[in-house]
Amino acid sequence: MAQRVRRSGGTGTAQRGKRRARDNDGILPVLAKAVRELENRAQRGQVDAAKFQAVALQVRDERARIKADTSVSDAQRDTELRRLDGIATILAQTAARQPSLYLLLAEDAEASDSALRLKREMQVAGGLAPDPELEKPRTPQTVAPSERQVVPRSVAAAQLANPFLAPDFGDAEQQRPTQRRLAGWELITPLLNSFENASPGAGSCMQLPEPAPSQLPSKLELMPHQARVITAAAQGHRTFLLADEPGLGKTAQALLAAQAANAYPLLCVVPSVVKTNWAREVALWTPSRSVTVIHGSGETIDGFADIVVVNYEVLDRHVGWIATHGFRGMVVDEAHFIKNKKSQRSQHVLEIADRIRQRLPRPLMMALTGTPLINDIDDFRAIWQFLGWIEDNKPGPQLMTALEKTGQTPADRGFQPAARQAVIDLGIVRRRKVDVASDIPARRIADLPVELDVATTRSIRNAERELALRLVQRYDAAVAARAERSDKVVEGIDHELVRRVVRSELKDADRSSGENVFAVVRRIGRSKATLAADYAAQLARNAGKVVFFAKHIDVMDAASELLESRGIGYASVRGDQSPRERQRNIDAFINDPDVAIAVCSLTAAGVGLNLQVASNVVLAELSWTNAEQTQAIDRVHRIGQTEPVTAWRIIAAQTIDAKIAELIDAKASLAARALDGSGEEIASSADVQLEALVGLLTEALADRRA
Template sequence: AAVELLAAGWRVLANGKPFRPATAFAARVRSGQSWFEVEGNIEFDGERLALPELLRAARRGQRLVELGDGSFGLLPEAWLTRLGVLGADDAGAGKVRVPRSQLLFLDELASAEAGVSVDAAFQRLREELRAFAELSPAEPPPTFRGELRDYQRQGLAWMQLLGRSGFGGCLADDMGLGKTVQVLALLLGRKRRRRSLPSLVVAPSSVVFNWAEEARRFAPSLRAVIHAGPTRAPLEEALQRADVIVTSYALLRREAPAFTAAEFDCVILDEAQAIKNHETETAKVARALRASARLTMTGTPIENHLGELASQLEFLNPGLLGSSPRLAKALLSGHADAETLQLVQRAVKPFLLRRTKREVARELPERVEQDVFVELGKRERRRYDELLRHYRRRIEDQVAKVGLTRSTPQVLEALLRLRQAACHPGLIDPARRVEPSAKLDRVIEEIERIGELGERCLVFSQFTSLLAILRDRLDARGVRYEYLDGRTRHRQAAVERFQSSEGAPVFLISLLAGGVGLNLTAAEHVLLLDPWWNPAVEAQAIDRSHRIGQTRTVFAYKLIARGTVEEKVIALQKEKRALAEAILGDGAGLGGKLTREDLEVLLG
């Protein structure tokens, strides 16, 4: 009531002491190396209050502050909001220091109050960040192999701007829009500008080797070193010879002292939801890393979930949360008044870049295909290698006795068993159905990520036994799915249920039963669990989704177990298509097409 009375011109007293309305706010902002120094005061009808006292009151949510003459100053609600989010420290002499990462909170204050003046450095920085939405697309360096689409070049320009301005950013494009290639183009540019320090990419173990593949394909001049596996060299060696080091979150924790002692040019956290909880060891080690620039990558929508984003923001721009209880509440819990949340959203917006597939659909081809490499776990690798040695000895003995042509059945059996071992140990020994599998773990990750986007997927496998194991995993997680193999009696009913608006998010399909004749346009993702080295068969599976009636881009992912016969046959396929077709066919004529050299590659 006092606010309305003061606004109407009334004089308000409490215990004989007058209430004074706020009449003016004056402040000067000066830029420092990693902070802004703000000196100012607020005037209440002739009485002044220094900025440090004002901020303390705002943090406590006080509308009333006691003034020097014993009267009370009444703070406007809007000022409480704008001042309450500042994580400022008292610098003495009526001044406060605000972390550089809170530039946009200060900008909100300066824009709203005519009495706030800023220096040239602050003005230049605020103009750069205000213009981020109108950035001209950047061209990748000449050493980049491939072509970036317009939205990817826009993303590159955004990352370059943040780097120049000294801020970190979260690249949150939809899954499948090529976040990795944008970051590789950025790293090539940073290397080109004679930056001597290596960069660091931290990713889930399941995608570490995909980074190496993508770097080899798009940035071959970038010396990418994988710091993973039991035979890895010490980190100190990698630091000496790498342009970019790729490691896992598990190793980041395990070798925390070495990583936090090193100095990097740029640190990138892939699948950055790994630091979602700011109290975990992973998040603490990530924040302790030393780097000139920081980026996070995630395909999970985040604009409306500030609480989940808080830890990433603090990693990207240390001090953003500051010491403000109001801001901490808004970000860490996601529960705050609407005005504060809107202020926070505006202030962090330049540090987030998210494009959905629907937004950039005009630039996308109708179908995007990607090879996804999976690294076998230690136990899986040991068993696979044992099986490989067994079949290598057996085939060598057989060929020596009867020749290559008459050894065709044994060769086909060896290739089948090795392909099964690359997928899951339960395909070789049913007693091991419940054991973990790197490939199946990755499939579950992809299914859950697609589900988080509110989208659907088809999952194909040649092996119904692998689909059965996957069904058990999905059942345990409560994930709804449709299933179709050669024994499914009511195929059309399953298709219609999936195609409906309330359909299950996943459709598991046997290649032989569902590779042709199905219309499944409700899905825009296709997961190929075991590679079909006959391209026509693979294309038919993808065409279940990519067909007339499909209005969205289809994303197809082929999972390949690294260092197994899967990877080797795919490599051979490019050179000897006839060989690949013979292996996947009925074996007729295999002896005439398969040479000893080919056999050494496959079983080497």
């Protein structure tokens, strides 16, 4: 973090002049000027993403510095924090005009070179000593993302050493439909519906062979469910949607399947938080294979390595050479990250997969995710396309052949079960812990209602009432407008109109004059922060190590401050850390007996990590999806865990928190029905935000009628 540089001032200035000079000195005026320039440009439809990110990063640093500065009075601190809040508000309003800017605010967003250069310039202009890492020479980055692509020297050398990467069709299976019964039918929607409307008890796992003996490094063993996948790869199966519940060892299965299939060089696309862990897993399970990890522009990578690990955030720089490097296999970890096909990272992953298949028709392609369905059955689309099962809006040749062999069309009653099985047979592998790892102790989710102080509760309830009143006013206006256009009258509450009003509110949330649902929920999270941290501290004293999860930086900061004030050792895992620092903190939590609590970001630490050294999880803030909550808990509830796992959800009593918890639980039934054969009714696939506001508005309208 930048350090403040003291400046000596002159004498003989009037008191008012001194106050104005102080107000106009330092980093805050520089940030205020920069954010006003951003706002003005955004109003003209011009977006400066680098400056936006630079301002956001410096605001985050300055807020942390002010909170930690013991040399200023409480009044001065409050004044500076209010000024920062004003700057942050303008940033939010600017992002509302260009939603893609929100991605730059994510905790795990990688800062561009241009943003870091602008951040340094602002620090100098504000009288701060620049961050040491910003002093390192950097190449100005002002080109478009598509022009940022690089070819590391080691890669160029590897390609020169083997320049004749001709297409390999020797292993190809020409899967062409032999019939044309399904020509002209729209098939993707029926295929998706076959999972959404699966019959109770219907499984979602391909037929796997009995496990064959495999050569493993000494002292390592595979569980039977892991060995079956590796045997399938050895016998020639080449596409897998490995959707085992989190904690069942998907990384080891992928690495050993690649070894069984001799799928080298192998490309592994993973979240940034687990890059180091993937390299360690390679050394553990396949020590005879070399691995290289791409950071930034990749100057340090080994172009001759058997396994290349790259994170989603830097994939755009390397997609050019990766697509032509001759990979014989590709693994996408946490594959639900690519569910939005319009996102840049999804497009890069799909492009690379297509290029690999063009050269090698049957490469090993593996999508790993314990939570393939986040909000909607459509989340399958991008994953299926990555695996080559579908081609955008139609089945691929292999799937089309299988569908033709059913002898049915979507008009036939038996088509959907048969189509579902055809997709599963292509390589869906879904096992539950209760079925294949019964020795893993049980887990439970325990809701812990907490009473906020009277003033805070009153303030939050007032914000909820204001939000409900705004929704009611929108609803009344819509009813009045409809009455002017037609004579249609709906007795009681028009639930269809309620949902339309709520969708409109969510769409306009950032432009609303009052607090929106996201602001209210974030305020609740801040209010619970110290209570949640206090409970985590009690658990740590009585039950051993604890993992504490939160969504927002300020909640993590509040928890860290409380733990530090009580002398409790903790490690922080968050998105604004370098990979090395993040891994150092993870190792400290796992190995250091004096580090009792891991304070983790749901975004940056909720996937891929193994934190089974703890058996208690505290969820300080509620997620908007059941999948995110499940992923967080399963950092602890996984193979190797010897203690029963309890996830403690901290819920603010008498607030919308309780409704959100209820909706998250209802959301779980989507994956249960589609993949696990549960007979539960599927909850609405609409977002939890939508359902929470529908409940708020419906309750307000009902109260008015009472």
